[in-house]
Every structure is written in C-alpha cells, then in structure tokens.
Amino acid sequence: MSIKEKAYDTILRASMAFPYSNDLMHTGLMGTVPFLLGKYVSSRFIDSDNLTTAIGLAASAVSELVWRFGIEPSSPYDHSTDIIGDNKGSLEAAIGALIGFGITKIPGLIKH
Numbered sequence: 001m002s003i004k005e006k007a008y009d010t011i012l013r014a015s016m017a018f019p020y021s022n023d024l025m026h027t028g029l030m031g032t033v034p035f036l037l038g039k040y041v042s043s044r045f046i047d048s049d050n051l052t053t054a055i056g057l058a059a060s061a062v063s064e065l066v067w068r069f070g071i072e073p074s075s076p077y078d079h080s081t082d083i084i085g086d087n088k089g090s091l092e093a094a095i096g097a098l099i100g101f102g103i104t105k106i107p108g109l110i111k112h
Contacts, residue, residue, distance in 0.1 A: 005076075008075050008076060008077060011075075012077055023088075023092055026089050026092040026093060026096070027092045027093070027095055027096035027099070028096055029063075029096075030060065030063050030064045030067055030089070030092065030093040030096060031060050031063075031064070031092065031093040031094065031095060031096015031097045031098075031099065031100065032060075032096040032097065032099050032100040032103070033063075033096075033100075034056075034059040034060045034062070034063040034097075035056040035057065035059060035060040035096070035097040035100030035101065036056065036100045036103065036104070037056075037059060038052075038055045038056040038057075038058065038059030038060070039052045039053060039055065039056030039059075039100070039104055042055040042056070053101065053104075056097070056100065056101070056104075057097055057101075060093055060094075060096065060097035060100070061093075061097075063093070064089070064090055064093040067089070068086060068089065068090065072086075
C-alpha cells in the first residue's frame with residue numbers, strides 16, 4: 001500500500017470514528033485551524049486586527065479550496081456527484097473560521 005493510500009485510509013478511519021466525526025474534522029481542519037494559524041502568523045508581522053482577520057479567513061478559504069478541488073477528487077472514497085456534501089463541507093469550513101474568530105476574541109489570547 002502506497003503512502004497516499006495509507007493517508008486516505010487514515011482520513012477515512014478518522015472520519016468514521018464516531019457519528020459526525022467527519023463534520024467535526026472538516027470544521028476544525030479546514031476552518032478553525034487555518035484561520036487561527038493565518039491570524040497568529042500574520043499578527044507577528046502586521047499590526048492591523050482587520051488585516052490579520054482577513055488573512056485568517058483567506059487561509060481557511062484556501063484550505064477548503066485545496067481540499068475540495070485538489071485532495072478530495074483524487075481520493076478513491078470521493079463521490080464526485082455529491083454536490084450537497086461538497087457544499088456542506090464548505091459551510092462547515094466557514095463555521096470553523098467563525099469559531100476561530102470567536103476564539104481570537106478571548107482577551108489576551110492573540111496580542112497585537
């Protein structure tokens with residue numbers, strides 16, 4: 001089994017670990033984590049809360065686009081005709097980014 005096949009199998013097993021785990025994975029890995037990383041890294045170089053928030057949102061959007069149009073279509077488990085599932089994944093990524101935005105509003109977590 002190739003590394004690529006092992007990676008897809010690992011993702012599949014994790015997404016079926018418990019009910020709705022795939023939704024939680026998508027929300028966190030495609031929405032929250034990229035937003036927080038983008039905002040945190042950019043806040044080290046830019047002293048503008050609005051701009052770092054925009055960079056965080058862009059990071060989340062880019063991660064969803066890479067997943068939706070790059071990684072997922074090459075998966076043997078992808079259902080290419082599942083437009084509703086793809087759109088739901090994009091919504092989950094947006095919700096994850098909003099969760100990340102809310103986390104950054106906790107006082108003192110990310111300093112500017």
